[in-house]
Amino acid sequence: MSFDIGSSATNTAGPIGGGTGPIGGAANFDEEEPLLDELGIHPDQIWKKTKSILNPFRVNPTFHKDSDLSGPIFLYLSFCLFQLLAGKIQFGVILGWIVVSSIFLYIVFNMLAGRNGNLDLHTCTSVVGYCLLPVVILSAVSLFVPQNGAIRFGVAGVFVIWATRACTNLMVAVADGGEEHRGLIAFYPQIKKRE
Structure with missing residues (x-):
């Protein structure tokens, strides 16, 4: 069982890491609709x-x-x-x-x-x-x-x-x-x- 720490440290995919992974780039909340509208209130x-x-x-x-x-x-x-x-x-x-x-x-x-x-x-x-x-x-x-x-x-x-x-x-x-x-x-x- 090997843990390759070097490869996981360079992978910054996803919205939290800020990279460009399968989820997308950096989180952009300007395009989101307001929470009350999303809930139907x-x-x-x-x-x-x-x-x-x-x-x-x-x-x-x-x-x-x-x-x-x-x-x-x-x-x-x-x-x-x-x-x-x-x-x-x-x-x-x-x-x-x-x-x-x-x-x-x-x-x-x-x-x-x-x-x-x-x-x-x-x-x-x-x-x-x-x-x-x-x-x-x-x-x-x-x-x-x-x-x-x-x-x-x-x-x-x-x-x-x-x-x-x-x-x-x-x-x-x-x-x-x-x-x-x-x-x-x-x-x-x-x-x-x-x-």
Whole structure:
């Protein structure tokens, strides 16, 4: 067994050694795309979708045609953080309800739409996740509102109606033929939010 140290010291192939080996020349990171784009996270798109939900009277559905899950995951983690600050550890419960709501809306809407159903589970999860924004704001506001009284229930009712309206408008706009099922789409999230 021989170790030829002289030959290995002169071989500087690869990007680390800076030679011209089978991998290529010196590493050039100027031609690489940014890491967030490579991961599929677009902060400007997330911000546009979030801003469209912030207006409770006119949600812009054109931003939500391209579905992503990075924004809903951020909103989910924010909601869990505010619940944790309130002294409630509910990470699994919140994630479970998001998953169950998305799957149920997907199944029911596609069953009602029949062959015209074009709503996929990814889009449904994205819409439900972004419409979680009013509930996230409610959980942040509830940290500073007194725990008992009618004020808390009144504020909660406004935010639940806001989230339901945004979700219903987006589901109807994103899915073709959803206008005739608007009442059913609005009814199901109300049941889930009350539980």
